[in-house]
Amino acid sequence: MSNKVLKITVDKGIDRLDKFLAEQFPDVSRSQIDKLINGHHVTVNDDLKLPKYHVQSGDQISLTFPAIKNSDLLAEDIPLDIIYEDDDLIVVNKPQGMVVHPSAGHADHTLVNALLAHAPLSTINGQFRPGIVHRIDKDTSGLLMVAKNNFAHERLSDDLRKHKTGRKYLALVHGNFHEQTGTIKAPIGRDPKNRQKQAVIASGRSAVTHFKVLEQFKNYALIEAILETGRTHQIRVHMAYIGHPVAADPLYGPKKTLSGHGQYLHAASLTLTQPHTGQELSFSTPVPEEFQKMLGRLRNSR
Template identity: 75%
Template sequence: MKNKQILESTIVNQSGRLDKILATDFSAFSRNQIKKLIDQDRVIVNGKPVLAKYLVQDGDHVVIKVPPVKKTELLPEKIPLDIVYEDDDLIVVNKPQGMVVHPSAGHSEHTLVNALLSHAPLSTINGEFRPGIVHRIDKDTSGLLMVAKNNFAHEHLSLDLKSHKTGRKYLAIVHGNFSEKRGTIKAPIDRDPKNRQKQAVVANGREAITHFKVLESFSNYSLIEAVLETGRTHQIRVHMAYIGHPVAGDPLYGPRKTLPGRGQYLFASSLSLTQPHTGKELSFSAPLPDYFQKMLLKLRNLNE
């Protein structure tokens, strides 16, 4: 895109609401951000502004007029970072459990973004409060995520995510035991109509696919490896709860009687991506954090 403030797209073989389609086609923006742009008449379809609920048709020409990004007002904070890899385009960081990725309601400081801003310049595509953030993991999920240092890298990493070229593997302790050793969950996800704080499997949600493999079984718990084919909010947590195996320690989707700790036992263990400039395939992994290892040891001892 030569002009970073004007984004264009032609609808091909897609149908549905405009805001949902654009949130998929332009993955650097959330659906709420797209809706806000539509409400501000910054989204033009075939030369005219339209509503978010407009149903797209094959051949529709869409223009998004992105407002200039304001200079960030976030304060850099010298918080220690566990950087696994860094070059001129990107950073791969191992986020600890309990750290919020970017500022949001109730979390205006001490986030990963605050720490990153004191370390390096970040891309500006994702707006004032999410500089550099290509994808997220939840506050109490630990592990690897990639961060873009410039807009060129951000665009390429986002496109790779959208086209499933980025590999993301997670380890999770979940409730219950499995009769099968592996499986695939294909169930659409969107905001829970009964609870706006949660996501849920809903009939008209966005496509969501999770592959899982059982690595170890304990009494009433299992250790699994989960591979994301899509990247919906809370995807693994929602999908595992949906099939009756919620992530242990999950305060939002799991049972009250669960493993003790500070949140869900979910760890982003490995990440593979393509370097935006060189095209080189890069793969990274991180060791299990202490809290996760200690719980596995406890479960193994109880299993004996």
């Protein structure tokens, strides 16, 4: 299997090399970007540069993604809730509590392990993330698109970068709303006080979340959130930032909250373009049973 080489011409040089590449490839983690640069897999005008190099207009950047072996990961016969599948992609409904891809502390029993036992996956997104175009958190349930080949992966990733992919979430959040709709525009980056968290910080990456209140309960609300960007923990960070943290969120929410096994956040609908045919495909899935039962209890307590 050959290496994957991508080339970029810089239109406007304003950022460090690592930050620029992270903006260009939101589906590639910042740590993987750093590994590519430090591993001599990135050149600028055919020269090696440090991550802190400030890109210039007209720079020619080349990235080489080393070939990976899916066999390095364990394929596991874990049941999958597949909503749609064709020769290019899979849309899967991930359950709450399942990690998307292997990482430190999660070597197996992930969605990727299950997918490897089901179908071949694309190979351009790092050794431990074959097929993964975008992610949702372990305790967030709902729809994910997965690429089965590199052509599909590139097309789906490009649509994400250009905000052509529609993603709607349902969330139970704390508080009473005075407005029924809103837009949160606040940059998100690593929390300087806690490396396990993200936070709204001036030096963060642009992040935009639109929300609509669907139902108001006593001290809680059911909202629909639409992502314009896809930053790590974006909805959880943005809703906490405006004083309406997601209920049962162990990282960004208050201790006094609804009972549950993690945040009440569900990727409810997904609209994408089929990479080969150009057909628009739309999918939706209801909230999981625990989420539905909590909605029933909140409705009955009004």
